[in-house]
Amino acid sequence: MKDRTLALSGVFQATELVRQAGWHGTWSGFAATACLQSLFILEPESTGEIYGGAQRVKLGVETLLAILQGESRYADSLRYAVGLLQVERKFRRSAALQQTVGRGLEEIARVGEGLAQHERDDLQAGQISALYTDTISRLAPRIVVNGKPQYLKNQRTVDWVRTLLLAGLRSAMLWHQLGGGRFELMFGRKTLIREAQALLMN
Numbered sequence: 298m299k300d301r302t303l304a305l306s307g308v309f310q311a312t313e314l315v316r317q318a319g320w321h322g323t324w325s326g327f328a329a330t331a332c333l334q335s336l337f338i339l340e341p342e343s344t345g346e347i348y349g350g351a352q353r354v355k356l357g358v359e360t361l362l363a364i365l366q367g368e369s370r371y372a373d374s375l376r377y378a379v380g381l382l383q384v385e386r387k388f389r390r391s392a393a394l395q396q397t398v399g400r401g402l403e404e405i406a407r408v409g410e411g412l413a414q415h416e417r418d419d420l421q422a423g424q425i426s427a428l429y430t431d432t433i434s435r436l437a438p439r440i441v442v443n444g445k446p447q448y449l450k451n452q453r454t455v456d457w458v459r460t461l462l463l464a465g466l467r468s469a470m471l472w473h474q475l476g477g478g479r480f481e482l483m484f485g486r487k488t489l490i491r492e493a494q495a496l497l498m499n
Contacts, residue, residue: 300344301477302361302492307335307348307468309364310357311461312377318454318461319373319444328356329457330418332464336425337406339399344471351496362493365486373443378469380440381462382479385469387436394432398463401428419453426456429463 317324331353409417
């Protein structure tokens, strides 16, 4: 259950960062880097290893907890998460698409070695954005991001939004692989709250 909560927090960390990017044009770099790097851990030893430890998904745990407790200011984050869980079901059924994305990520993981961390992150985000456009964006439902036009027209912001959505999709797949489903989201709220609170105390 802890691993499932961590995976679901990974979804909400990505979608909360998308919300921040759309409305504010800025986002938590620490949390975004954790999302980006999770895309390159293709054969993890544990769920925690995907995110580099529970501390690196703290924003996601806090967002999940706030949504479970009914805070309305995270409505966009919730909507994006619901969309990603729907897209994940389509993605899961397409072995060819999974292979294309997997191969693309393996190549992008090697890009920018020797650059400063923030430069490498931006370079990789640009390439992941192109990969997302060629693959995931063709699946329905298409996720429409709300925000201010001046931010959503900025190429760096767009690249990071797409990167974060792909990271959210990766976490949604993990949530499913660990046995998470709609029933748990609807009826397992108290357990998820308890697990999220425990993760924040670690």
